[in-house]
Amino acid sequence: MSHAQKVHFEQPKEFKFSAANMKKIESHVAKYPKGRQASAVMPLLDLAQNQNDGWIPEAAMEEIGRILGMPRIKVFEVATFYTMYNLQPKGKHHIQFCTTTPCWLNGSAEVVSACEKHLGIKLGETTPDGNFSLSEVECLGACVNAPVAQRNGDDFYEDLTPENAVKVLDALKAGKKPAHGSQTGRTTSMGVKGATCLHEQAEKCGVKKC
């Protein structure tokens, strides 16, 4: 379930893109025909979010409106439409659980409740130490490895169980970088029973038996 996005009550007065990001902005804007710079609003919002510890302040939206020559309300519209843009500060690790049908059938509800219990917070909340935020999202597009969760919009943790999900959280907390991908040792999206067919064809092509 998505939530209505609201701006944070405490806002920085100013927001300026870093020099490196300004370069990236230039290349994003250059992708679109003249007069259509507004099309670059989404990558710019993403840059702003990454630069600002995972959330977008009002000042950033105004800055983007200024850079792209579009009314700030239009930037605000885009930022509130997509759940991937955070208008509220998030924890260092923002874990987003997919709970759409395939993940749910494979036990996402149990994974979520194990993580909630482990961290002592509910979905949509942030731990007091600011390390973790949990939220629920719709399909992340990795159904073959359901259930899945996503960290900070980049790393996917797949084939989660209540046990290995907690392990991932602990590793993150310890400052380690747990390997993303399947947490049960499965090779990418191969069937859970391993390779069961097309052996002959594979051999003919010179592929080693998996």
Add this chain to the structure above:
Amino acid sequence: MPKLTIDGMEVEVAPGTSIIQAAEQLGVEIPRFCYHDKLSVPANCRMCLVEVEKSPKPVASCAMPCADGMKVFTQSPLAQKARKGVMEMLLVNHPLDCPICDQGGECDLQDQAVAYGFDRSRYQEEKRAVKDKELGPLVKTVMTRCIHCTRCVRFGEEIAGVEEMGILNRGEHLEIGTYVAQMMTSELSGNLIDVCPVGALTSKPYAFTARPWELRKTESIDVLDAVGSNIRIDCRGGEVMRILPRLHEDVNEEWISDKTRFAVDGLKSQRLDKPYVRKNGKLQPATWPEAFEAIKAKISGGKIGAVIGDLADCESIIALKDLLKALGSSTIECRQYGAQVDVSQPVGYLFNTTIAGIEQADAILLVGTNPRVEAAIINARIRKTWLAKRIKVGVIGPQIKLNYPTKYLGAGPETLEELLNGKGAFADILGKAKNPMMILGTGALRRADGLAVQSLARKVAEKYNMVKEGWNGFNVLNTAASRVGALELGCTTGVSFDDLLKLDVLYLLGADELPMDKISKSSFVIYQGHHGDRGAARADVILPGAAYTEKNATYVNLEGRPQTARQAVFPPGEAREDWKIIRALSEVLGKTLPYDNLAQIRQRLVKENALFGDIDVIRPAKWAAFGKDGKCDKAPFVLSIGNFYMTDPISRASKTMAECTEALLNSGDEKAVAHG
């Protein structure tokens, strides 16, 4: 030209016409929420679904252009089922608060739910609620009622030019919002109320005061600026409850300014409801005969002159002019601001291009004017033209904030002179334009060197070919509703302004903008008007007149278009219609004027100027020389209106307008900051 049939009726329409427009031509009603004649077409409400032969699904008729041989069915079972479904979805989250909703009785959703909806709800779950938004002192919001047609968003973007509203969030949480918490800053914001098809945006001052079926509707004309917007006055009993716009494509289209709409509460306060006579330095209530006798005692022998106020109607102006003539005076003046402007040629004071004509222009030069404040409706037309053609607009005068891009050229007459010599960046643009136009504000003419500025402007117009066969691009933007009418009736005098204010007897017909302190102490001042404003404070005799909602009257707008205002209510107390007061006074003075009813005085108007014979018709003025060559002062132009919300006795008496002034001053928006 595609030919199609709608419900079995054949119709041929222009290419690009949508099905909903074609149906309108045939008189076939298709329900709609998001579609609006004057706005872009988003096709998001889906209420206008119709069946089209060979189309597998119902079609949104507002967005589907007509094609040759199309067969459209608006009442087929498929179309009806589609509408019922859409209506049911719209009502899922719409509250059942019609009994306490101000839109009740004139609500598109209510009407269409009755006509096209189910008679009961199948929805058992909880409805959602949406937080209300703060849109300022004029527009009240109840956002839970919103059905997300986005008309208000499009109105803001396309007509008002303030892109402050948008669609936030999505799905179940979608709502109309402003950027964080922003007040809507536009002189046209009141139109949001009309545009909203439900009760989400309603009038704040009118909230909970009346129901539409209790109101008596009178079609009339607005006088709070010189545009002559067509309005509908809604009254209950003897009280004007609200003002709504009336469609006139050539004047105000479907919009009216906030002052036109909301200053109406000023009609209820500060009213003059009985005659007053000054005795021992104090104004005392009197009877009509007493007031007339007091005038009679002073008027014999003395030199008399009259000043016409900004809201005066043509009937009373001609009556006063005739009375003065009978008394042996021709000193009657309608320009309350003192400086002399050449008004010998109508072309020199009219808005010659006409309001609708603005759409043909491709370059506009604004001189000493802020159209956003002086005539918000004209500004909307300029913006409409800019949206359609990205025309170039140059500004000479104070720096102003308009809702389209402008090129700032300079502050005073010397910039105009430069332009005449072909210098400056805008000279090229004007030179290349096919239909260049200039709008000269009265701020540029209300100066000691007004005549020279006028002549300079004329020369610029001539140099850049602004006047030619089929096109007259020279315009003066008058701000007073009475001005053009009074000028057409010849209410100007050669007497200098200072001498005028020193006459023995001064008759002020609603004149409140005069420098009252300059009127000689010994002058006997008669004030005829409807509000206890500046003029009444100085008066020795007050004759209570009628406001524009209380009389049948003729006004000529800035284009030179005569229009008729109709009486909606009676003037309060002993106040009377203005021309009747003058007619009654003439009898007391022994100079009885020869008209006893409205028809006779209107015949008198036509006799004075044939213009009044054709209501709502503009007679193009012939180009001629006007103004007087001379040296222009270097001083920059000053705008004639500082505060949009308070320009006349009615809006000054209005509580709503005071709130607007306050809200905008506090918001720091420069348009409301007084500078003139």
